[in-house]
Amino acid sequence: MNALGRHVLAEMYRCDPKALDNVERVRDIMVDAAVKAGAEVREVAFHKFSPQGVSGVVVISESHLAVHTWPEFGYAAVDVFTCGSAVNPWDAVNSIAESFSSKQVTASEMRRGVFFDANGERVAAG
Amino acid sequence: MNALGRHVLAEMYRCDPKALDNVERVRDIMVDAAVKAGAEVREVAFHKFSPQGVSGVVVISESHLAVHTWPEFGYAAVDVFTCGSAVNPWDAVNSIAESFSSKQVTASEMRRGVFFDANGERVAAG
Numbered sequence: 001m002n003a004l005g006r007h008v009l010a011e012m013y014r015c016d017p018k019a020l021d022n023v024e025r026v027r028d029i030m031v032d033a034a035v036k037a038g039a040e041v042r043e044v045a046f047h048k049f050s051p052q053g054v055s056g057v058v059v060i061s062e063s064h065l066a067v068h069t070w071p072e073f074g075y076a077a078v079d080v081f082t083c084g085s086a087v088n089p090w091d092a093v094n095s096i097a098e099s100f101s102s103k104q105v106t107a108s109e110m111r112r113g114v115f116f117d118a119n120g121e122r123v124a125a126g
Numbered sequence: 127m128n129a130l131g132r133h134v135l136a137e138m139y140r141c142d143p144k145a146l147d148n149v150e151r152v153r154d155i156m157v158d159a160a161v162k163a164g165a166e167v168r169e170v171a172f173h174k175f176s177p178q179g180v181s182g183v184v185v186i187s188e189s190h191l192a193v194h195t196w197p198e199f200g201y202a203a204v205d206v207f208t209c210g211s212a213v214n215p216w217d218a219v220n221s222i223a224e225s226f227s228s229k230q231v232t233a234s235e236m237r238r239g240v241f242f243d244a245n246g247e248r249v250a251a252g
Contacts, residue, residue, distance in 0.1 A: 004196060007203075009133065011239065045170070046185075047169050047185050055168070055189060056169075059171050061175070064183060066183065066207070068209070070239065073241070075241070077189075079133070081203070110135055113196065
């Protein structure tokens, strides 16, 4: 089934709380994951919350990577959206989980922009 | 069931292609949706692609709003992630769909950061 994009939502539990609360480190981890996956980084926007937590997004030519961290729970909510076949979103997710030293990850992939039939032909929705 | 966040993924078909290809307009629509939903805007990052299409994200205190547009298909992939109870992600999704003049929307909500039992007590995962 054809789709315009692949969107992986990952729950990263039991992460290193120090990594999750360091905005520069989180930004570097997300950008590094994008580059490792073969994506082209276009825009980067990260924010450190008080007393703790980081939110940020990397806009790539192939869509985006986003992260929200709860250091107090050792938890990071990550999503990676890619379009095209050149970048595999799971490569980025795996890189991020490893960088956060997550000991428990669950993830699922959603297909985005599906309006093709079983033969890959455009249907009316688009 | 308690969760740290609510993540709505919306497929917006049959949108106004002109709106989808105007980066300033898409940015304004996304920021306006965040504000209308009662969110606090922290960072904004948008990018216009050649020959067409816009990608962008609004980082809010409550998490993020993201959009990727395919004007050639009249399609926008939108996701809105909110934490806390003050902001309802569906308010933002509805605002965006209306602003894009989408005539066909499908959407689903994922609960993010679930590591509470049925009584709302923390379990080990976090």
